Amino acid sequence: MTNHSFRDSTEVMFQSTVDKLELDPGLAEKIRIANSTYTVRFGVKLRGQIHTFTGYRSVHSEHREPVKGGIRYALSVNQDEVEALATLMTFKCALTDVPFGGAKGGLCIDPTQWTEEELERITRRFAYELIKRDLIHPSQNVPAPDMGTGEREMAWIADQYARMHTTDINAAACVTGKPVGQHGIKGRTEATGRGVQYALREFFRHGEDVAGAGLSGSLEGKTVIVQGLGNVGYHAAKFLTEEDGAKVIAVIERDGTVVDRSGINIEALHKHIAETGGVANFPNSIVLSAKAPARFLEEECDILIPAAVEGVLNEGNAEKIKAKVIIEAANGPTTAAADRILRKRGVTIIPDLYANAGGVIVSYFEWVKNLSHMRFGRMQRRLEETQNAMLLDEIDRVLSSNGLNGISEGFRDQYAKGACELDLVRSGLDDTMREAYQGMRAFLRSDDRFPDLRSAGYALSIQKIAAAYAAKGL
Numbered sequence: 249m250t251n252h253s254f255r256d257s258t259e260v261m262f263q264s265t266v267d268k269l270e271l272d273p274g275l276a277e278k279i280r281i282a283n284s285t286y287t288v289r290f291g292v293k294l295r296g297q298i299h300t301f302t303g304y305r306s307v308h309s310e311h312r313e314p315v316k317g318g319i320r321y322a323l324s325v326n327q328d329e330v331e332a333l334a335t336l337m338t339f340k341c342a343l344t345d346v347p348f349g350g351a352k353g354g355l356c357i358d359p360t361q362w363t364e365e366e367l368e369r370i371t372r373r374f375a376y377e378l379i380k381r382d383l384i385h386p387s388q389n390v391p392a393p394d395m396g397t398g399e400r401e402m403a404w405i406a407d408q409y410a411r412m413h414t415t416d417i418n419a420a421a422c423v424t425g426k427p428v429g430q431h432g433i434k435g436r437t438e439a440t441g442r443g444v445q446y447a448l449r450e451f452f453r454h455g456e457d458v459a460g461a462g463l464s465g466s467l468e469g470k471t472v473i474v475q476g477l478g479n480v481g482y483h484a485a486k487f488l489t490e491e492d493g494a495k496v497i498a499v500i501e502r503d504g505t506v507v508d509r510s511g512i513n514i515e516a517l518h519k520h521i522a523e524t525g526g527v528a529n530f531p532n533s534i535v536l537s538a539k540a541p542a543r544f545l546e547e548e549c550d551i552l553i554p555a556a557v558e559g560v561l562n563e564g565n566a567e568k569i570k571a572k573v574i575i576e577a578a579n580g581p582t583t584a585a586a587d588r589i590l591r592k593r594g595v596t597i598i599p600d601l602y603a604n605a606g607g608v609i610v611s612y613f614e615w616v617k618n619l620s621h622m623r624f625g626r627m628q629r630r631l632e633e634t635q636n637a638m639l640l641d642e643i644d645r646v647l648s649s650n651g652l653n654g655i656s657e658g659f660r661d662q663y664a665k666g667a668c669e670l671d672l673v674r675s676g677l678d679d680t681m682r683e684a685y686q687g688m689r690a691f692l693r694s695d696d697r698f699p700d701l702r703s704a705g706y707a708l709s710i711q712k713i714a715a716a717y718a719a720k721g722l
């Protein structure tokens with residue numbers, strides 16, 4: 249059994265693509281390696297004693313700047329993991345035409361063990377260490393949330409940066425994923441889960457791809473299993489059930505699995521977890537204790553959404569997975585060995601470098617908003633509204649002068665309104681996800697060396713990065 253680590257898996261996937269692309273070996277090596285990884289160990293006096301924390305910020309590629317990638321808070325954080333995540337960020341940005349290089353950060357910490365006040369002090373100190381080395385900077389290195397962090401931590405980091413750069417007019421652009429009231433953007437918190445929904449909608453628009461996975465029809469009525477009901481898993485599950493008629497039949501969490509073949513109420517489960525800290529005692533469903541929660545990855549379903557940690561689909565379970573489609577909402581949930589087995593068995597994998605790009609896509613919009621110092625839609629929304637109303641009034645006038653019924657109020661309300669920031673963010677995200685899927689699909693159909701979405705995605709990104717380096721004279 250080949251036990252690939254997350255980093256090994258990323259390298260195997262990269263190398264097999266590069267070999268087929270016949271890239272110049274020197275250039276391939278330049279694209280492969282992480283440019284730099286900074287390790288910091290800092291002390292914070294808490295509860296009467298000094299606690300030392302270890303954190304990382306890795307920059308994988310600076311072919312575009314700033315570099316971009318989240319900051320993860322977890323005890324499992326280590327240099328290998330941070331570098332693998334930074335690598336994926338590079339490919340993700342290239343694939344979706346987000347003009348950033350790849351980076352990632354992490355802090356070895358269990359955030360649940362500290363109070364909010366303590367976490368703020370730890371975060372500010374970590375941010376201070378990175379900011380003073382320009383490893384957080386609006387034009388060089390822009391973090392975002394990842395597992396264990398959210399808009400609260402991003403607000404602390406932004407404030408820390410502003411305190412240390414009091415005259416930087418673009419200070420707010422030093423980090424994304426901030427609260428909307430503090431220079432954030434509407435739709436960022438939901439973005440990665442929303443992107444998973446848009447990716448699946450695009451997949452289901454292509455009948456041949458759907459049939460290739462052994463499915464038919466649309467998302468309506470499809471059975472879904474989700475692992476991890478955090479930011480990404482919750483939003484993906486919520487939108488797929490509320491807006492597309494999919495049915496989430498199992499949610500696998502850290503402390504157990506909730507199973508309900510008639511469909512789980514995601515909003516209620518999310519609230520239950522927030523209030524009680526876990527899935528235990530969730531009413532109206534079977535709750536299985538944490539003994540072997542990952543076993544539920546192997547249950548019968550149409551779509552499996554791993555949205556927690558890496559390496560959960562591996563050689564130990566790849567033969568037993570019954571899902572027809574796996575959409576990698578998490579980073580690196582499938583090891584390279586499992587990827588091979590699953591593909592051989594005809595399982596369609598919508599890969600992480602595409603599937604969870606929604607976060608960085610909307611982070612890009614937030615960064616542009618911060619640099620432009622104006623919310624999207626502010627200039628044109630009311631103009632659009634006025635023009636649409638004029639058009640509808642004129643149609644109504646013509647209809648009534650011909651003795652016909654006028655436009656219905658429902659249609660008028662929907663059509664007349666100008667696009668607000670959230671509408672524009674969702675539209676931009678949808679467009680980017682659709683274009684990127686179509687790009688991968690066209691590539692795999694035009695070149696039989698890349699027969700699956702992951703290898704096509706890698707190949708497309710590597711070609712774009714190689715072109716960017718070539719333009720720099722490399």
Ligand code: NAD
Binds near residue numbers: 393394395396397475
């Ligand atoms: P989160 O911390 O909000 O949620 C993670 C969830 O997974 C939690 O509910 C946690 O209890 C659960 N979990 C952890 N370990 C588990 C296990 N072994 N089994 C079952 N459940 C487990 O994190 P998130 O931001 O939703 O990130 C989840 C994944 O998505 C990560 O791989 C992250 O890198 C990736 N991702 C996140 C974003 C983003 O915008 N937040 C963007 C791209 C990719």
